[in-house]
Amino acid sequence: MPNPPESPRRPDPLECSWIQRQARRLLGGGLRRHLESTDLVNEVLLREEQARDRVRFVNRRARRGWLLRVLHNLIASEARRRGPMAWEDSVSSSAARIETPSRIAQENEEGRNARRLLDALSERDRAVVHLRVVENETFIRIAERLGLSEGNARVIFHRSLQALRRSADADPATER
Numbered sequence: 001m002p003n004p005p006e007s008p009r010r011p012d013p014l015e016c017s018w019i020q021r022q023a024r025r026l027l028g029g030g031l032r033r034h035l036e037s038t039d040l041v042n043e044v045l046l047r048e049e050q051a052r053d054r055v056r057f058v059n060r061r062a063r064r065g066w067l068l069r070v071l072h073n074l075i076a077s078e079a080r081r082r083g084p085m086a087w088e089d090s091v092s093s094s095a096a097r098i099e100t101p102s103r104i105a106q107e108n109e110e111g112r113n114a115r116r117l118l119d120a121l122s123e124r125d126r127a128v129v130h131l132r133v134v135e136n137e138t139f140i141r142i143a144e145r146l147g148l149s150e151g152n153a154r155v156i157f158h159r160s161l162q163a164l165r166r167s168a169d170a171d172p173a174t175e176r
Contacts (some may be wrong), residue, residue, distance in 0.1 A: 011045050015067075019044055023067055025077050035078060042068050119169050125160040132157050 023037035047070050048055075057063035115136070118126055127146060131137040143153040 015064075016041055016045070018064070019067055019071060021070055023075070026072060030074065031079060031082070035075075035080060035167075040074055043074055049135065113171070117164050117171070120167060121160055125132060125156055125163075128153055128156045129160050129164075 011175045019041045020037045023040040024032075026042075027035060027037065028116070044067055048067065055066065057066065118129065121129065124146065129140055131142045131145065132139070139150050139157070142157075143150045146153065148156070
């Protein structure tokens with residue numbers, strides 16, 4: 001007579017809470033709106049149960065490493081499925097974007113300082129920085145638009161950034 005299948009192990013509450021904490025840590029604001037950390041805990045434990053006869057852990061640390069990798073893969077799969085906006089929202093928390101009068105004033109001042117630093121660049125250098133940073137153009141497209149070689153566009157961009165950094169470091173109005 002064949003042996004009856006082993007009954008599933010009962011999950012350790014401490015491990016469940018650890019997995020849930022890790023899930024909350026890995027989930028950002030965008031994905032948190034779509035996924036519950038408890039669902040992820042259940043899915044991770046289900047995957048562990050399914051792999052029980054194939055995977056043996058030598059200690060608790062090895063098991064947690066495996067569980068964390070499964071959790072990370074689940075979150076990454078969900079982020080890919082939902083598209084780039086979910087991942088971006090996840091990274092940039094909405095709480096970090098609360099507009100307060102002091103934050104608005106600080107952003108305005110930073111904008112004025114950046115404009116002043118950019119005005120110190122030559123017209124060509126400003127154009128390369130603008131096309132690369134604001135319009136997100138490739139160096140090939142920048143070179144075509146400005147009549148430069150791709151290598152020259154790269155050099156101009158990087159030297160312009162260096163000049164902006166030096167100017168910002170030397171200017172007391174642009175303290176970081």
